[in-house]
Amino acid sequence: MVERRMSVATHWGSYIAVVDSGQLVRIEPRYDDPVPSPIGPGMVTAADDSARVLRPAVRKGWLNGEPRAHDTARGTDAFVEVSWDDAITLVSDELRRVRAQHGDSAVFGGSYGWASAGRFHHAQGQLHRFLALGGGYTDSRNTYSTAALEVILPHVIGGHPWSYQSRMPMWGEIAENCELVVAFGGLALKNSQINPGGLARHQTQNLQRQCREAGVRFVNISPIRSDTAGFLDAEWLPVIPNTDTAAMLGIAHTMLVNGWHDEDFLRRCCVGFDRFASYLAGELDGIPKDAAWAAKITGISRDAITDLAGRLTTQRSLIMVNYAVQRADHGEQPIWMSVVLAAMAGSMGRPGCGWGAGYATMDATGVAPDRPFVGTIPEVSNPVPDFIPVARIADALLHPGKTIDYDGRRLTLPELRLIYWCGGNPFHHHQDLHRLARAWQTPDTVVVHEAWWNTTAKFADIVLPVATSLERDDFAAGFSDPHIVAMPKVREPAGESRTDHNIFAALASQLGYEREFTESRSEIEWVRHLYEQTRTKLGGDAALPSFDDFWRSATAELPAATGPFPGSFEDLRSDPQRFPLLTPSGRIEIFSEEIDSFAYDDCAGHPKWFEPVEWLRADLSDRFPLHLISNQPASRLHSQYDNGGRSLSSKIDGREPVTMNPMDAAPRGIESGMIVRVYNDRGSCLAGAVLSDDVMPGVVQLSTGAWWDPVQPGMDGTLDRHGNPNVLTADRPCSRLSQGPSALSALVDVERYDSPLPDVLAFSPPSLEH
Known part of the structure; x- marks a missing residue:
């Protein structure tokens, strides 16, 4: 037996694939990963299981021309396997028909999902490029993970929705400077297995250990004890789910009435605290949001709330809020309120202290502030301006023409006649799957690229089998990860599987824009091109080895990201006039005149308790x-x-x-x-x-x-x-x-x-x- 050992990069880490005679034998952790994820070795089980999609397949009823709306049999029908030529013709003809009869906005290409870690074989990037070159498509906006956070933070602290990642303390700073971390939603290490785009080594667990060894104390405010690791010896305050905002308000009220809040920072670096303080005191509704009030709502005792308020304001403290708390009714409120609480506590803008979100949600968060430029499949401007908020896909399918609110705008939901899904699984991400299944019956056609017969594939009309990340050449670079990792093809694609790029190139050929889509490059030429683009951008030989050397060595270290990182809270604290935030006031908006002007009954001009x-x-x-x-x-x-x-x-x-x-x-x-x-x-x-x-x-x-x-x-x-x-x-x-x-x-x-x-x-x- 002659075994080959090859580099593998995934969202949950980098590994070594052991291959013999073209067969995947096993996947091993890298020797230099201190905490490898156990997900990787389990990929072997799925590589050739009975669920693999091996040939193009078309739903029998759709192929026979049975009604393509409402009473279809998506999810229950048999499939007919067809040749690739027939499949490409069916998809290209249907794209032409829908665009001609209903317009480009009738094609939905939001296609939300993680897909694989590769920079070139990025499923949504390939799909969006293909659809944009063909005339455009209706897109989706925001993510299921953090939609409320993405919309509220630009109003409160300014900047791009994800810019907060480079503006909050990193774990090393926390270990050196912080005394108390209060984590709303916890710090579950299981989530730090992953990093969007891939990672070479898992670092979060060891960085958390360093914080504890440095004397940092942790408080876990969550319904689940294990949302912090045992070695942190965290104080657990079980909280009734969806009441984090009330807990924060009770802490804030205690700070206010005792005069513990940071009046200087609130006056110089924030706007609207006086209006928020009136709400806290109950001057408008007659209900003081005190510790006793919060205790009745949250299940956390009055004494614990009062004690926490004192500790936050007398120790160098950090308020952490996890993504889970905002995937709930009025999910914007705990995010907004956590910023306000940090501003009141006195540590905002001090080294290693203040506020941050999503720690341990991904290995990247808190590890490094950013990652330098790394090339990826080039975007093409979408000619269609229409979009839907990502979680409103069922609404759009069930109620085309309905008008909804979104971040101060009024959106009309488009009529979607063709869904093209690639690199994600809506029958995992979306809520109320029975409602989604009803909605999924309404479009004329659903096209899906899939490697396995999961639920989304079973609910499609045309299923095109795609190669997995083990079956194509690429390279990976994760968010804030300091490495770039080669992803050579470990094995040939199963059955008749093709890469997403190969499929879109064939479709683009039939539709008349193959050259524009491929730029006359083969797939490995694209991979080489994107690597060399990265290398040139970062400084050539001084930054990265040649592509051939990189491909042989499997991993290269990227230069550190040096910024600048606009919107620093430390700069704001030092001189708010010289270093304003990108908010209307240039400061932290405890009260937002803009949000208040929207006159929403479920999101006021300042953070507030809304009963779920x-x-x-x-x-x-x-x-x-x-x-x-x-x-x-x-x-x-x-x-x-x-x-x-x-x-x-x-x-x-x-x-x-x-x-x-x-x-x-x-x-x-x-x-x-x-x-x-x-x-x-x-x-x-x-x-x-x-x-x-x-x-x-x-x-x-x-x-x-x-x-x-x-x-x-x-x-x-x-x-x-x-x-x-x-x-x-x-x-x-x-x-x-x-x-x-x-x-x-x-x-x-x-x-x-x-x-x-x-x-x-x-x-x-x-x-x-x-």
Whole structure:
């Protein structure tokens, strides 16, 4: 046996693939990765499993010309395998027809998702380039992960939605300067396995250890104890889900009435504190937002809130807020309020202290402020100005022509006749999957590029098999990661799979713009070109080795990003006149005149407590007394490699595990290892029970990403056999400001499932005809 060892780069780390005679034998961690993710080795299991899409396939009803709207059989129909020539002709003809009859905006190419880590074979980049050159498309805006944050922060602290990443303290600064970290939503290390774009070495765990060893104390305000690592010895304050804003208001009120707040910083570097202080004191509504008020809402004791206010203002402190808290009703509020609380506490703009978001959500956050330029597939300007907020795809399909609010604008939802999805899985990301399934029946045609027969592929009309990241040449460079990693093709594509680029080049040829799309380069020529572009931009030989040397060595170190990083809070504190923020006032906007002018009833001119639609104090809790936390999984990235070895090994009798407190399990007769039914009025799913006091009473935790496996795909509310929490979550926007998803505002109940267990078919292909 002659084994070859080859570099592999993924969103969850870099590895060595061991190949023998063209067969993938195993995937090993790199020797220099201190905390390698276990997801990588599990990729071997999925490489050639029965779920691989091996040939182009067309839904039988669509191919036979049956009605292409409303009462179609997407999700239940058989597929007919066809040749590549026929598939390319079908897709190109349908693109021509839809554009001619309904206009370019009728083509939806939002195609949200992580795809793979490569700089050239970036699925959405390839799709958007292809569609833009063909006349344009309706796009989506923002992300399911952070939509509320992306919209609110430019109003509050100015700058690009993601510019805060380079303006908040890095872990090294925290270890050196900070005494107290208060983490709303915690710091779950499982999330730091990933980095968008890839990473060479995982650093977050060791950096957190350094902080603790330096004496930094941590407070975890979360419904889940393990949202901070055990070695941090964090103080856990269990909080009723969706009440973080109320907890922050109670802390802020305590600071205010005791005169502990940083009056100098608030006066010089912020605007609108006086109006916010009136709200805190209850001068407008007669309700002081004091510690006792907050305790009744949050479940955190009055004494704990008062104590935390004192510690935040007498110690060098950092307020951290995780992304999860803003994926909820009124999700803008905890983000906005966390900035205000940091401004009041006295540490804003001091080294290693103040405010930050998303720490440990990705390995990149807090590791380095930025990464220098790295080339990627060139963008083409989209001729179509229409877009939808990313989480409003079902609304657009169900209600074309409807007008919605978005960040001070009025948007008319376009009529979408052709959906082209590439590099993502909407039947994972979206909420209320039964509603999405109804909406998914309305367009004329759904085209999907997929490597596996997941739910999105099964709900398509035309499925084009694509090569995985192991089956093509590329290179990776992650957000804030100081390395660039080669991704040589490890093996040939399975079956008749092709790369996304190859597919789009063939379509562009039929549609008359192949040269514009490919620029007359082969795929490896593109990879070389983008690397050399990067090398030249960063300084040539002094910055990076030649492409051939890089390809042989597999990894190269990028020069450090040196900025400038505009919007520094340290600069603001030192001289707000000389270093203004990119807000209308040039300061932190505790009160935003612009947001106030929108006159939204669910997002005021300053941060405020809005009662969620679904939470443990709502009337609905009489029927559904448990709050569902649908957080990110530890065993995969979103739904990627749910069919991989790591994810499969985490299942209980083939179902996704659901964690609940023993106090909630006992009266329901539930024991660890039992299969249970999690349900509400929107749907139900089976899951394997795990009992643990890691979650507070009244809360159940079911990770996202299990491939949806409905017993009867055409039946509204049908049981999911596999454990996808988005059959339970509400397709309801955070607010009129961001229109972001509110997945973490969902009430459920859990019961034993004593009926015969249905077989899990999530990883089985549909019926295929030739």
